[in-house]
Structures are given as structure tokens and as C-alpha cells.
Amino acid sequence: MTSQTNLPGEVRDVTPQFTESEKETFQWTLQWYPVAVVDFLDPSRPHAIQLLGKELVLWRDGSRQWRCFEDFCPHRLAPLSEGRVESDGTLLCAYHGWRFNSEGNCVSIPQSKDKQAEALHCSNRRSCAVAYPTQERQGLLWVWAEAGDSAHIESQLRQPQIIPELESNSDRVVQLFWNIRDLPYGWDFFMENVADPAHVPVSHHGIMGSRYQDDQYYDMIRVREMSTQSGFSFEVVPAGSKLSQKIHDFQPPSLMRVVSTYKDGGQLILALYASPTRPGWCRHIGTQVLVKNEAGKKPEGVGFFALPMPNWLGHVLASLFLHQDTVFLHRQEKILARQGRDKWLDAVYTPNPQDKMTIAFRQWLEKRAGGGIPWAGESSSDLPPIEQQDKQKLFDVWTTHTQQCRVCQDALKNINRLAMVARVAAIACLCLGVIMDSRTVAMKAVVTGSTSLLTAPPTQFWWAIGGAVLFAMLGYLLKKLKRLFYVYEFEHAQND
Structure with missing residues (x-):
């Protein structure tokens, strides 16, 4: 049975019992992750990114398709992200001039004795770059988090977590701008945060309500049972004076979908993606989708971000919202690490039902997903990076967004x-x-x-x-x- 009790005492367990089919463990690498907004990428050069602790590079080939390789040249391990996209649609390593096609095959080794020797060297599998499957959907570039001979087949068996409303081509559906930002706290703390509606009027005072008037009691009722592969969802009850329903839907590994249905039939959908990049960091990509009611009335969006504005202005103004809880999320992750507690629930006190979804997320992570992200290589440290005391570095916008965004x-x-x-x-x-x-x-x-x-x-x-x-x-x-x-x-x- 599932515990939905909040009085007396503490809310600690909101997970159902395992069924036989749910004893499987979530496979972090066999997933599609959104890593970039295509329109914000400069196609004339390669782009370094991180995913699950892996160093990767994105680049666009001669067929105008975005590709993803591990960020090293097989020759001497120089980073390919410091190379060039050539006019023939190949990726050139700027160290010795080796070139790679869209599949990762080496097609040129300039220092070879002759063409015959070059062809022989290029045919050796050790000359290949490590390629990852990619696809573009709904304006996002998605990367399959595993390479190898079977990766292409496995990636075709799973679909990325797209927004169904954007597939309808209905004039009632209005999508606002995409925003992207590297955030100085872990993927799990991002998901914990967006599973927690109670913090919104307090942390985002002045933009999303008032900390003195809107911090009201509500319950969270599970409406979709927990699944290893598909996550779970909770409904906020009561939803609010203007809403008939509000649901937070967690779809691992990257999406928190928040749907607010207004009493007149309109809907506000927040698509909040986050991909784990390295310990203590995640990449957030988000958008608002407004669904008009039958009469054609467009619903309210999130504060002034729903107003018509160019992409670049939405991006820089996003800091006004994102930075309101950045310090909280950065430091609570480090505090938890310093305490050395084995279980998250042992370190926190959660007496109210507003924390039910946060608790469910932590229990999904512990019981269904191996307890955390299996970071690649040297990134597998149990502790996040050292706490950043210089707040100005936490509030950095240039390195976490602007230098990666062509529009800005x-x-x-x-x-x-x-x-x-x-x-x-x-x-x-x-x-x-x-x-x-x-x-x-x-x-x-x-x-x-x-x-x-x-x-x-x-x-x-x-x-x-x-x-x-x-x-x-x-x-x-x-x-x-x-x-x-x-x-x-x-x-x-x-x-x-």
C-alpha cells in the first residue's frame, strides 16, 4: 500500500510495492537526452558538451545533420571540439589534420607515406572517432548516451520525450521560446526542485506570486503510479483559484512536464528538461506551450516571460527567474554531501504533504535507478565539486549560456x-x-x-x-x- 498520510508526524514513504515487472533497474545510458537547441548552435564550428560525465563534441556535417562524437581524436587524443568543420562536411582535428566523416570514419591522414598507406590506416577501426546516435525533434538535438555497434539499433527502439501538443499542428497550440542554461547543481536537485510547487511563490517572490500571500496549504495526490522506465505524476489539490487541475509529471531521464489546466479550458504546459552533464552540474532546456481554449483565448503564461519578445531577450531575462533559487540548490547539494548521510530522507524533515513528490522522486532514484547517475570515467566521484562560495560565479551567464548561444x-x-x-x-x-x-x-x-x-x-x-x-x-x-x-x-x- 502507498502512504498518503501527512498527519500526525512525517511524510516519508510514498512509493508502492514493487511488482515483478518493476524490479528492473533504470538504464541511464540507454536513453535519449536533449543536449542543445538547434537554432542556437553555430553550424560553422564544433561544440564541446558533457553528458553523464562523458566529454562529447557536436558538429554539423555536409548533409546538414548534427553529429556527436566523443571529444578526442584517436590519433593523439587531442579534443575534436578545438578542430574545424571543413567545407567538404568533415570534422578536422586541428592537431595533425586528420578528418572524419559523419559516421566517425577517418577519411584523411595527411602524414601518410602515400595514398595506399593512407587508405590502409584509415581502414583500421582504431582510426575511427567514437560516434553516438543523434536526432532532431521539435527544435532540440537529442543524443543517445551510448556508442558502439548496437547503439544505433537500440536507439531506434526508444523515442525521445517530446511534447505531444507540438506534434498536432493545431493553431490552438502556441509555443514560446526555448531557453537553455548550464546550472551549477546536480540533475537530481533540479528534478527535486521542479517537483516542488511549494517553493515557487517563496523563492520566486515578485515573479510568481508573493512569499507572504501565496504560500498556502495543498496536498499532492499521485495520479500515475511509479514506473522504472516511465516515472510517475502527482496532482496539486487544490490547484488554485484560476485552475481546475495542475499535474507534475516526471518522465525519466530528462523531463518534468507541468500541466496547468484553467477553468475556461486553456492549458499552460511547462516542458522542463534537464540532462546530467557532470557531478554538480546539469543542462536545463525549457519552454512554455500555451493551449488556447475552445473560444480561442490564450491562457496566462509564466509571469512576463509569456509576453512577446525576441529569443535573446527571453534568454537574458531568464536569469531573473533561474538565479532566485540557484544558491539554494547549489549549497543544499553540498550540505547533503558534507553530512555523509546514506539516505536523503535521513537528512531532511518533511512533515507536510507538499513534499510527497519530492520524496517519491528520491525513492525512484534510490530503488529504481541504482541510487544515482553512473558517471563515466574520472567523473564517478561520490562527492559533488567543492562548494562555490563566490556567488558571482554561481550567477555567471556568459560561460553557462551566452558563449554557447549564437542568438545571444x-x-x-x-x-x-x-x-x-x-x-x-x-x-x-x-x-x-x-x-x-x-x-x-x-x-x-x-x-x-x-x-x-x-x-x-x-x-x-x-x-x-x-x-x-x-x-x-x-x-x-x-x-x-x-x-x-x-x-x-x-x-x-x-x-x-
Whole structure:
């Protein structure tokens, strides 16, 4: 039987008993993981990524298909992500010029004695790069987390966790922008966080409600039983004054799907993906999907993020939301590691039903998924990386997003150009105003013979000075906006 009791005492166990079919263990490598938004990738160069502790490289071949290799050249183990995508659609290792086709086969070894020797070397399996299956679905690039001869066949037997509503081609379905960010806390803490609606009005005070008014009691009722491969889901009861239903649906390994159904029939769907990259880090990719009701009315989205805006602006403004709980999630992971507890439930106190789904997630991880992620190679340390005390590094945006996002890099270049134009225009207006004032004084001196400096400036002077002030203000605002591409610092003590 499943325990749904929250009083008296503590909510500790919300998992059903195992059935024979559920004694299997979740296989972390035999899964599709979303690793990038295709439109945000620069196809002219390779991109280094991490997945399950593996160092990988993404690149687009001559057929315009994105490929994924392990990030090393078989020759001398130089990183292929530091190489080049050549005009013939091959990936070139920039160390010695070896080239690889889309399947990972080596097609060129320039230092070979002759063409015959080159062909012989290239035909050796040891010359091949290690290739992983990939596919593009719904604007995302997905990578199968295992290579090898059987990986292609196995990957065809499982579908990625797409958003069914986006397959319908209905004019009632509106997708907002994709956002992507590398986050300085583990995959499990990301999933724990998005399984916890109770933190939203408190942590995200000012964007998603009020910490003083919206932190209300509710229960969480399981509506889909726990499955090793398919996860589980819980319903929030009551859903809220505007909603008829709200369900959090965990679909391992990457998706938390949050569906809010409004009383008028509209729906807000949050597709919150997270892929485990390395210990203490995960890559989050998310979007909002708005489903209009029968009358064609579009439902509310998440705060101001539902307003029409270009992708780059949505990306930089996402920091206002994401950074509100970044420090919590980063540090609670390190606190748990320092305590050395074998079980998560032994380290926390969970007396209220709002934690039921979080508890269920931890129990799925422990009982169905081997207790945690099987990191590859040297990344298999039991402890996450050292706690980061410098909050500014936790709030870094450049290395966790901007430098990997073609859309934001292009926007930043345009903002820099506009800022330069604003500065030049401000100086030009100021100089023009001075010239106009000087001419007025000179002309009056010629006409009246007076050289008094108390002559009132002409109207054109004030227009020029006003223009200088406006352009200077524009330059200042652009400078503030530019900073969001690099870092956004947040303190709850200052969020009134």
C-alpha cells in the first residue's frame, strides 16, 4: 500500500510495492537526452558538451545533420571540439589534420607515406572517432548516451520525450521560446526542485506570486503510479483559484512536464528538461506551450516571460527567474554531501504533504535507478565539486549560456554597435549645441558690439543638449543590458 498520510508526524514513504515487472533497474545510458537547441548552435564550428560525465563534441556535417562524437581524436587524443568543420562536411582535428566523416570514419591522414598507406590506416577501426546516435525533434538535438555497434539499433527502439501538443499542428497550440542554461547543481536537485510547487511563490517572490500571500496549504495526490522506465505524476489539490487541475509529471531521464489546466479550458504546459552533464552540474532546456481554449483565448503564461519578445531577450531575462533559487540548490547539494548521510530522507524533515513528490522522486532514484547517475570515467566521484562560495560565479551567464548561444552572441554584437552609436551621437549632439551657442554669441557681438556671455542660448542649443542627454541615457541603459549577457546577481534580502 502507498502512504498518503501527512498527519500526525512525517511524510516519508510514498512509493508502492514493487511488482515483478518493476524490479528492473533504470538504464541511464540507454536513453535519449536533449543536449542543445538547434537554432542556437553555430553550424560553422564544433561544440564541446558533457553528458553523464562523458566529454562529447557536436558538429554539423555536409548533409546538414548534427553529429556527436566523443571529444578526442584517436590519433593523439587531442579534443575534436578545438578542430574545424571543413567545407567538404568533415570534422578536422586541428592537431595533425586528420578528418572524419559523419559516421566517425577517418577519411584523411595527411602524414601518410602515400595514398595506399593512407587508405590502409584509415581502414583500421582504431582510426575511427567514437560516434553516438543523434536526432532532431521539435527544435532540440537529442543524443543517445551510448556508442558502439548496437547503439544505433537500440536507439531506434526508444523515442525521445517530446511534447505531444507540438506534434498536432493545431493553431490552438502556441509555443514560446526555448531557453537553455548550464546550472551549477546536480540533475537530481533540479528534478527535486521542479517537483516542488511549494517553493515557487517563496523563492520566486515578485515573479510568481508573493512569499507572504501565496504560500498556502495543498496536498499532492499521485495520479500515475511509479514506473522504472516511465516515472510517475502527482496532482496539486487544490490547484488554485484560476485552475481546475495542475499535474507534475516526471518522465525519466530528462523531463518534468507541468500541466496547468484553467477553468475556461486553456492549458499552460511547462516542458522542463534537464540532462546530467557532470557531478554538480546539469543542462536545463525549457519552454512554455500555451493551449488556447475552445473560444480561442490564450491562457496566462509564466509571469512576463509569456509576453512577446525576441529569443535573446527571453534568454537574458531568464536569469531573473533561474538565479532566485540557484544558491539554494547549489549549497543544499553540498550540505547533503558534507553530512555523509546514506539516505536523503535521513537528512531532511518533511512533515507536510507538499513534499510527497519530492520524496517519491528520491525513492525512484534510490530503488529504481541504482541510487544515482553512473558517471563515466574520472567523473564517478561520490562527492559533488567543492562548494562555490563566490556567488558571482554561481550567477555567471556568459560561460553557462551566452558563449554557447549564437542568438545571444549576435544580439550582443548588435547591442555593442548600438551603444557605440549612442555614445558618438551624444558627443555629436553636445558638440553641435556648443557650436550653436558660440555662433549665437558671435552673431550678437557683430550686430550689437556686445561680447556678453549672458546671451540666452538659442532653441536649437537646448534641442541638441536634450539629444545628448537622451543618447547618453540610451548608452547607459544598453550598458546595463549588456551586463545581463555576462552575469546577474541576486539577493533575496533585497527582493522586497
